[in-house]
Amino acid sequence: MPMWVQMFLQILVAALASSGLWTFVQRKAEKKDARTRMLLGLAHDCIVERCAEYLARGYIYQSEYENLTKYLYKPYLELGGNGLVKRMMTSIEKLPLKGDVNE
Numbered sequence: 463m464p465m466w467v468q469m470f471l472q473i474l475v476a477a478l479a480s481s482g483l484w485t486f487v488q489r490k491a492e493k494k495d496a497r498t499r500m501l502l503g504l505a506h507d508c509i510v511e512r513c514a515e516y517l518a519r520g521y522i523y524q525s526e527y528e529n530l531t532k533y534l535y536k537p538y539l540e541l542g543g544n545g546l547v548k549r550m551m552t553s554i555e556k557l558p559l560k561g562d563v564n565e
Contacts, residue, residue: 498541505538506547513550521558530554 512530516522522530535551 502538502541502543505534505541506543509534509538509547510550513547513554516557517550517553521560522554523560523562525562527554527559 509530512526512534516526516530531551535547538547
């Protein structure tokens with residue numbers, strides 16, 4: 463094996479074995495978890511607020527329903543959200559559906 467390949471492999475193994483690299487990777491993972499939790503919290507708050515508005519009104523417009531499900535609820539579920547939001551969306555699905563907001 464050429465000398466430069468051996469040196470490269472030794473450097474690579476040393477870097478992978480170093481605690482600094484693993485600390486860096488762990489911190490990146492923790493930041494991602496914090497970001498995910500923050501997104502879940504923001505989405506939860508927004509969905510609950512909108513659902514409460516629509517439920518109080520007693521109906522929901524088609525465009526509101528599509529936006530709520532497509533841009534908030536489905537991504538919220540994909541990130542692992544559940545609970546109160548699922549119950550509220552079940553109630554939203556029972557509301558009368560009206561045409562476009564501008565009608």
